Amino acid sequence: MNDEHDIAERKMQFLFALRSRGVTDARVLTAMEKIDRGMFIRGTFADRAYEDMPLPIACGQTISQPSVVGLMTQALRLTGREKVLEVGTGSGYQAAILSQLARRVYTVDRHRRLMREAMGLFRDLDLTNITALSADGSFGLPDQAPFDRIIVTAAAEDPPGPLLAQLKTGGIMVVPVGQSDTVQSLIRVERTEDGFDYSELLPVRFVPLVEGLGRDV
Numbered sequence: 001m002n003d004e005h006d007i008a009e010r011k012m013q014f015l016f017a018l019r020s021r022g023v024t025d026a027r028v029l030t031a032m033e034k035i036d037r038g039m040f041i042r043g044t045f046a047d048r049a050y051e052d053m054p055l056p057i058a059c060g061q062t063i064s065q066p067s068v069v070g071l072m073t074q075a076l077r078l079t080g081r082e083k084v085l086e087v088g089t090g091s092g093y094q095a096a097i098l099s100q101l102a103r104r105v106y107t108v109d110r111h112r113r114l115m116r117e118a119m120g121l122f123r124d125l126d127l128t129n130i131t132a133l134s135a136d137g138s139f140g141l142p143d144q145a146p147f148d149r150i151i152v153t154a155a156a157e158d159p160p161g162p163l164l165a166q167l168k169t170g171g172i173m174v175v176p177v178g179q180s181d182t183v184q185s186l187i188r189v190e191r192t193e194d195g196f197d198y199s200e201l202l203p204v205r206f207v208p209l210v211e212g213l214g215r216d217v
């Protein structure tokens with residue numbers, strides 16, 4: 001099942017699924033073609049890396065569904081010049097995609113283990129414009145703020161205040177909001193001269209944004 005031809009076929013279907021679910025931005029598709037999701041999934045589920053579904057990773061977390069990664073990335077409207085903050089490194093897959101489309105990516109996770117494993121992958125893939133840190137991302141990264149773009153890949157009840165405060169005027173944030181265990185809404189927040197404009201993009205289901213650092217070492 002794992003010969004080269006079969007993998008090429010699965011990758012083609014992967015890209016087809018992305019397009020059919022609305023990921024149409026050519027630069028986003030190129031980044032998702034280049035960054036191999038198979039590198040970010042270990043063990044039992046590695047075989048399903050090219051299916052359009054979220055999959056379990058370490059620390060009880062999940063790597064997001066590829067079409068959702070694509071739609072969130074597309075919603076950020078990156079031009080290549082931005083400084084981006086990602087809250088929720090997880091496997092590192094989303095950060096790797098962002099690294100292809102932005103100038104600099106800061107990614108934080110409350111689980112040190114996930115952050116460290118992701119850092120190893122960024123090194124192996126020579127993605128030198130990503131900085132990974134372990135921190136409670138609900139407070140953002142005051143030392144590096146403000147950001148042109150912020151992407152939160154865990155669900156909050158509301159967009160966290162410190163993240164709104166660290167978004168530049170003209171900047172965009174995408175964040176899933178709603179109670180965990182129910183369907184959440186992915187929203188896009190644009191900071192204008194006078195305040196914030198909110199738009200609802202699609203229903204999603206993410207693991208919750210949790211306070212404080214994880215207990216793993």
Ligand code: SAH
Nearest residue numbers: 063088090091094109110136137153209210
């Ligand atoms: N973007 C990831 C998927 C993220 S899953 C990927 O591409 O694989 C959500 C992640 O958010 C988990 O790894 C979880 O540990 C992290 N998380 C949850 N609450 C957090 C918080 N307050 N600060 C930082 N990370 C958090």
